[in-house]
Amino acid sequence: MERVRYGIVGVGGMGTGHARTMQRIDECELSAVCDIVPEVAESVGEEFNVPYLIDFHDLVDRDDVDAIVVATPHYAHPEISIYAMEQGKPVVCEKPISVTVSAADEMVAAHERTGTPFAVMHQRRSEPVWQAAWKLVSEGRLGEIYRTMLVYADFRSQAYYNSAGWRATWGGEGGGVLINQAPHSIDLFTWLGGLPSRVTGHTATKGHVIEVEDVAGALLEYPNGAVGYIYCCTNEAPSTDILELAGEKGKLQVIGTELRFWEVPEGVKGFSDSSTEMWTRPDVVEVPVDIPERESGHIAILRNMARHMLHGEELLAPGVEGRNTVEMINAVILSGHAEEPVDVPVNRERYDAFLASLVATSSFGKGDQGPDLRVTDTVHH
Numbered sequence: 001m002e003r004v005r006y007g008i009v010g011v012g013g014m015g016t017g018h019a020r021t022m023q024r025i026d027e028c029e030l031s032a033v034c035d036i037v038p039e040v041a042e043s044v045g046e047e048f049n050v051p052y053l054i055d056f057h058d059l060v061d062r063d064d065v066d067a068i069v070v071a072t073p074h075y076a077h078p079e080i081s082i083y084a085m086e087q088g089k090p091v092v093c094e095k096p097i098s099v100t101v102s103a104a105d106e107m108v109a110a111h112e113r114t115g116t117p118f119a120v121m122h123q124r125r126s127e128p129v130w131q132a133a134w135k136l137v138s139e140g141r142l143g144e145i146y147r148t149m150l151v152y153a154d155f156r157s158q159a160y161y162n163s164a165g166w167r168a169t170w171g172g173e174g175g176g177v178l179i180n181q182a183p184h185s186i187d188l189f190t191w192l193g194g195l196p197s198r199v200t201g202h203t204a205t206k207g208h209v210i211e212v213e214d215v216a217g218a219l220l221e222y223p224n225g226a227v228g229y230i231y232c233c234t235n236e237a238p239s240t241d242i243l244e245l246a247g248e249k250g251k252l253q254v255i256g257t258e259l260r261f262w263e264v265p266e267g268v269k270g271f272s273d274s275s276t277e278m279w280t281r282p283d284v285v286e287v288p289v290d291i292p293e294r295e296s297g298h299i300a301i302l303r304n305m306a307r308h309m310l311h312g313e314e315l316l317a318p319g320v321e322g323r324n325t326v327e328m329i330n331a332v333i334l335s336g337h338a339e340e341p342v343d344v345p346v347n348r349e350r351y352d353a354f355l356a357s358l359v360a361t362s363s364f365g366k367g368d369q370g371p372d373l374r375v376t377d378t379v380h381h
């Protein structure tokens with residue numbers, strides 16, 4: 001194989017964006033598209049001059065499709081991804097990989113059973129600043145982590161929520177800011193800081209006429225006794241995007257695209273234990289971090305999967321790690337609704353029953369609902 005021939009399932013805003021992006025990648029090409037809405041499939045197929053299908057099985061089964069990009073609304077991700085992996089067709093699945101962590105388990109099991117490559121479109125991992133942050137953490141430069149913090153405060157208009165029937169409904173996407181807008185930040189947060197073992201969450205709907213949360217916060221407890229805090233919303237302007245990890249040997253802070261790292265050579269607790277001074281603090285040294293330029297965004301993930309298939313390049317965003325994001329999201333939503341702490345791993349049966357009860361009452365209504373628009377913000381994802 002010289003080039004990977006991708007088929008895309010779901011060619012609304014994001015799927016069409018991926019079709020365009022593929023045209024800029026030497027290692028791959030678009031060979032077919034699929035959309036459950038026939039006129040959408042036809043118009044995108046004609047735009048890109050490729051065959052178009054209505055049923056995803058027909059796309060996956062094509063001999064001229066080597067790998068699949070899944071860009072439907074989230075509820076459909078597991079069924080399509082699992083079918084593709086079972087047919088031996090590698091999958092790049094849009095975020096979140098699933099709505100429930102039980103479905104994520106099934107996707108991970110399918111990947112492990114079949115050995116078919118599986119990636120998640122958590123493209124922010126490819127950004128220079130996050131690669132640099134990952135390097136610091138994985139080299140142990142922070143020492144044992146004592147505190148984590150994530151604030152992802154963004155903006156979405158009511159018109160955005162009204163732009164597709166599935167958006168911001170329990171039946172259509174199974175959550176709000178946590179399941180749709182914050183997953184990239186939550187992915188980075190769990191990638192660098194790991195998963196907590198206990199979550200005390202709060203969710204609310206403050207600024208929009210929607211069924212699901214547009215505000216979510218949580219206190220986090222980690223297995224080592226570390227604590228953390230996250231806050232996510234779609235009611236603020238300008239946006240705030242802050243991640244902080246504080247450890248024994250250093251502190252990492254990323255605000256937007258700016259990374260800062262401070263080293264504590266003697267260690268925070270080490271210094272506290274050994275110092276005999278009453279009013280003192282450990283020395284802190286801000287260390288400049290080299291942040292090499294590199295390709296980032298959707299293009300990096302699509303190219304990475306192609307190179308993984310062609311040359312065995314390591315995946316930037318393995319699909320298996322997409323489960324951590326869903327685990328965290330489910331924990332905060334469940335805890336917020338139950339108004340009590342929730343242990344992680346989340347009890348799968350409890351979450352499924354909880355979500356089913358919300359889906360059963362989902363009206364899909366958001367007041368002034370127009371036609372589905374299928375337009376994705378290509379600047380701010």
Ligand SMILES: NC(=O)c1ccc[n+]([C@@H]2O[C@H](COP(=O)([O-])OP(=O)(O)OC[C@H]3O[C@@H](n4cnc5c(N)ncnc54)[C@H](O)[C@@H]3O)[C@@H](O)[C@H]2O)c1
Binds near residue numbers: 036073096122164
């Ligand atoms: N990674 C990112 O930066 C990013 C950005 C935007 C959206 N997304 C994700 O992409 C996914 C799609 O979002 P969108 O904004 O493109 O939505 P959209 O509504 O614009 O497009 C979804 C398309 O999927 C089609 N579809 C639905 N069920 C299908 C099925 N079973 N088989 C085939 N086609 C089906 C719909 O008809 C629609 O055309 C979501 O999971 C979203 O979270 C990711």
